Amino acid sequence: MHNHLAIKGQLPPLRGWATSPDVLLRLHAHIMATRPRIIVEFGSGASTLVIADALRQNGLGKLVSIEHSDHYGAQTLGTLQTESLEGWVDLRIGELEAWEGEHLNPEDAEKSSRWYPLSLLEGVEGIDLLWVDGPPGATCLFSRYPALPALAEKLSPNAEVWLDDTIRQEEKDICERWAADHGFELEYYPLEKGLGRLTRADAPVVAPAPMPQTAVAGSADDAAHPERALGLDFSLPEDQGKDKR
Numbered sequence: 001m002h003n004h005l006a007i008k009g010q011l012p013p014l015r016g017w018a019t020s021p022d023v024l025l026r027l028h029a030h031i032m033a034t035r036p037r038i039i040v041e042f043g044s045g046a047s048t049l050v051i052a053d054a055l056r057q058n059g060l061g062k063l064v065s066i067e068h069s070d071h072y073g074a075q076t077l078g079t080l081q082t083e084s085l086e087g088w089v090d091l092r093i094g095e096l097e098a099w100e101g102e103h104l105n106p107e108d109a110e111k112s113s114r115w116y117p118l119s120l121l122e123g124v125e126g127i128d129l130l131w132v133d134g135p136p137g138a139t140c141l142f143s144r145y146p147a148l149p150a151l152a153e154k155l156s157p158n159a160e161v162w163l164d165d166t167i168r169q170e171e172k173d174i175c176e177r178w179a180a181d182h183g184f185e186l187e188y189y190p191l192e193k194g195l196g197r198l199t200r201a202d203a204p205v206v207a208p209a210p211m212p213q214t215a216v217a218g219s220a221d222d223a224a225h226p227e228r229a230l231g232l233d234f235s236l237p238e239d240q241g242k243d244k245r
């Protein structure tokens, strides 16, 4: 079995709040294939580790990871340090605050618009990949919408934007507005929680974010655990190591 990920330990438990394994696999493979120099992430966690690992394997690039929670930010930093990956990540933490800019959240909505402090984005330029997995959906309606209005001027010409969780109608609406307002082509990947991928129409053709191949293609175990193609074990701690080839 190919072992694409070079980390030695375990990722934080996946699913639930974390990015689903199938998206992480695509993200890792995409970064290895396209070798982006600047990546910005909203919402740190397992994805931070996976992106940092791909950058280290590429030998170039930087991830600016934007996080609102001191607690989860510290957790992410700890796992990066355990894998000696912290040098590939500029982790910036700041509490969500009132968002006065353009938003899809109605003015009379129950929860007013909140987003990351814009000061966290200072100095960020030439973004090749924008990966949006925060803030949490419970923040307000369309909580992830500000990401592109906030960074549209900071994208490189062929930048891609990926939005997690597009099985939710809110995330689909966000993707469609982003595509229409900022000149992107939009494609949905039918993954566990859905993934929206926005690309520039005139960008050079890049193969669709590939799935790494497992050594024994087509087995029931591969289908159930695609993350194992990266040498990852996403099972609960008590189940770790069971059912593995």
Ligand SMILES: C[S@@+](CC[C@H](N)C(=O)[O-])C[C@H]1O[C@@H](n2cnc3c(N)ncnc32)[C@H](O)[C@@H]1O
Pocket: 017, 018, 019, 042, 043, 044, 045, 046, 047, 048, 067, 068, 069, 072, 073, 133, 134, 135, 136
């Ligand atoms: C969708 S999660 C981001 C997940 C991250 N991209 C990953 O791959 O793990 C959005 C935010 O939820 C928070 N979060 C992470 N784990 C959590 C948990 N177990 N319970 C509640 N909030 C969590 C973090 O502050 C994170 O920025």
